[in-house]
Each structure stands twice: as structure tokens, then as C-alpha cells.
Amino acid sequence: xxxxxxxxxxxxxxxxxxALVQFGDVTPGRVVNTKEIAEEYNIPLELLAKVLQALSxxxxxxxxxxxxxxxxxxxxxxxITIAQIxxxxxxxxxxxxxxxxxxxxxxxxxxxxxxxxxxLKVQDSIYxxxxxxxxxxxxxxxxxxxxxxxxxxxxxx
Amino acid sequence: xxxxxxxxxxxxxxxxxxALVQFGDVTPGRVVNTKEIAEEYNIPLELLAKVLQALSxxxxxxxxxxxxxxxxxxxxxxxITIAQIxxxxxxxxxxxxxxxxxxxxxxxxxxxxxxxxxxLKVQDSIYxxxxxxxxxxxxxxxxxxxxxxxxxxxxxx
DNA sequence: CTTGAGTCCGACTTATTTGATCGGAGATCA
DNA sequence: TGATCTCCGATCAAATAAGTCGGACTCAAG
Ligand code: FES
Ligand code: FES
Numbered sequence: 001x002x003x004x005x006x007x008x009x010x011x012x013x014x015x016x017x018x019a020l021v022q023f024g025d026v027t028p029g030r031v032v033n034t035k036e037i038a039e040e041y042n043i044p045l046e047l048l049a050k051v052l053q054a055l056s057x058x059x060x061x062x063x064x065x066x067x068x069x070x071x072x073x074x075x076x077x078x079x080i081t082i083a084q085i086x087x088x089x090x091x092x093x094x095x096x097x098x099x100x101x102x103x104x105x106x107x108x109x110x111x112x113x114x115x116x117x118x119x120l121k122v123q124d125s126i127y128x129x130x131x132x133x134x135x136x137x138x139x140x141x142x143x144x145x146x147x148x149x150x151x152x153x154x155x156x157x
Numbered sequence: 158x159x160x161x162x163x164x165x166x167x168x169x170x171x172x173x174x175x176a177l178v179q180f181g182d183v184t185p186g187r188v189v190n191t192k193e194i195a196e197e198y199n200i201p202l203e204l205l206a207k208v209l210q211a212l213s214x215x216x217x218x219x220x221x222x223x224x225x226x227x228x229x230x231x232x233x234x235x236x237i238t239i240a241q242i243x244x245x246x247x248x249x250x251x252x253x254x255x256x257x258x259x260x261x262x263x264x265x266x267x268x269x270x271x272x273x274x275x276x277l278k279v280q281d282s283i284y285x286x287x288x289x290x291x292x293x294x295x296x297x298x299x300x301x302x303x304x305x306x307x308x309x310x311x312x313x314x
Numbered sequence: 315c316t317t318g319a320g321t322c323c324g325a326c327t328t329a330t331t332t333g334a335t336c337g338g339a340g341a342t343c344a
Numbered sequence: 345t346g347a348t349c350t351c352c353g354a355t356c357a358a359a360t361a362a363g364t365c366g367g368a369c370t371c372a373a374g
Contacts, residue, residue, distance in 0.1 A: 066342025223371025
């Protein structure tokens, strides 16, 4: 349950790879093209292309056309959060169909719904969680995210 | 993204309804049948039945057959967590396909995978989150779950 | 004991989403 | 100019979820 799509998976891998090349290496200005990533991680080329397109459209990476072209991180790795990446590929976060109340978009159960409010809270918590972890954090195995709740007080990791 | 299935939705509603009848009301021993819930929340009858079956099979509720039959909460509402409910309906929690390493179940990207470890941590955090919230909590608008992470220190709700 | 209303339960069909693919247009550098 | 590479839309196939159907069982009243 709560599985994220493979496209989102690919997006994370690709971004991390780009970040790695751009940061850790001695070749700071190097661009990285689709093929390179696809072969490295055994990802279907065309599908990965689609993913990268979406990422660039959402301002996560910059695309450079033509020969010697490729992709570049749009901002610092510490300013790109997991939530942003995932939302670029799949829609906005929403546990239920009726999380985001559009006009007229009425859930059949809305009237007597008893789970809307608590679920929205859970959803919000998950969002904070995803939005507090950055690409940077994913690279260096840096910080752990800890949860505090009334029932699991003091439980660490 | 991260949408839970409608069946899981229905499960939460149904369980909360059962808990409400069994606890808050003056009819402590009353059983509640499928039809009652289905009509109350506009849920397809047969589908809800399926959901309830799964729940009973996983020990969340008890089923009583025959006329005047129906469902009963198997344990106290404060001992049923959201995570348990969701896992009864959908499979076990897993952000990626390769979260649970079965034998021979090798992810194509496993060798060079750079996102496995951090994602598992995120997954674990989410699980703690879901597992720290009980049916009881959902009923009375009781406790809020708070998150603490290095980057959002001090941010409350 | 018989009967029948009411329920549980598994198999089946249909709809929706996701994964993956193809072909062409536009841009850049040698 | 020409070759190479990215970008972008439309399209096809597979997986999953949503919803439906009919039979087996159980209890309680008559
Ligand atoms: S399920 Fe739509 S409002 Fe609760
Ligand atoms: S995606 Fe399977 S191991 Fe990382």
C-alpha cells in the first residue's frame, strides 16, 4: 500500500545521479544526458526521457538542447525536497479522492463522512515528512527524521 | 500521489461507524450489518461486504451470521491503528516494489541503486505515523501527531 | 424439525490507471 | 549543411482497482 509509481522512482534515481555528478565529482559543469542514466540504472530510455521532461517542466532541472546537451540541476540539492520531486511526477499529495476540495467536486460520502478531518491531518503530517527531506539528505546518509506522537513518545528510529 | 484505495477508505468509514455504535451509544451490544453502513455512507453494498470480510479475516472485527447477524469490533478501538486497518485491505506498506526483499525478488536497479536506504527510512517514518494513530483517536478529535526533523525544528503543526 | 430470511464468501467482469513505446519536430554544435 | 541530441505529442499494452454476480452457510422463528 501507499506505493509510489515507478516513474517517481526513476525520477529520484535520476536526480540523485545528476546531483552526484554535479557535486561530488571533479567535473562541476558537466551535463548528463538521458542515455547515461538509463544505462547506469537499467531504466527504459524513452520512459526516463518522459520523466526528465516532466521534471524540467516543473523547474527541478534545466535542459540543454543539441549535441553535448543534457540536464543540469536547477538549484542546490539542499533546496530540492522529496515532496517537490514526487509532486512533479505524480499529482499533488492526496490520500483520498476528495482531499482537495474543488468546486462541485463532491464526494458521495461527504455529508456523513467521519474520516475526512483526521485523514487530512495524517496527510499533512506525511507531507511535512516528505518536504523536510532534501536531495542532499538522500545523498550523504545524513539526517534521520524522527517522529513524535503521544503514543510513541521516546521511541527513536 | 500516495493515494489509498477506495476499499481502504470504505474500511475506515465502516470501522469508525461500528466503533461509534458500539461505544458512544447506549446500545453497547448491538451488532451492525453491512446494509446499514452501505446506506448510511452511499457505498456499493457488495463491495463493502468484501471489505468487511477482509477486515474480519484479519481479526479487526468479528462476524456473526444468520438473521440479526452483523459485525462487531474485535478489540478496543484504542488498540486498532490506522496502519493495521490499511494493511488488512491493501498489502503491507511499501513505497517501492522492492521494499520487502524476498528471495530471488531482485530489482533490476538493485546493484547501483542509490535511493533504497533513504527511502526505507522515509517508509519507516510513515509507518510509525500511521501506527501511532488509532481508531479511538480518529473518533474523538483527540491528539495531533507532530513531526520533528532537522530542517523543520520547532515548526508545530 | 423445517423453513426461510439474512448473512458470509469466493469467483467473475468491467473500468481506470500505470508502464512502456513510437515517430516526428526543433535546437545546437562541428 | 549535416549529424546528433533533446523535446513533445499521441499511441499501445499491461497491471491494478472498482464493482458485480451467484452460491454456501447460519441462525432463529414457527
Ligand atoms: S471520503 Fe469524501 S469527504 Fe470523506
Ligand atoms: S529501486 Fe529496487 S533496490 Fe532501489
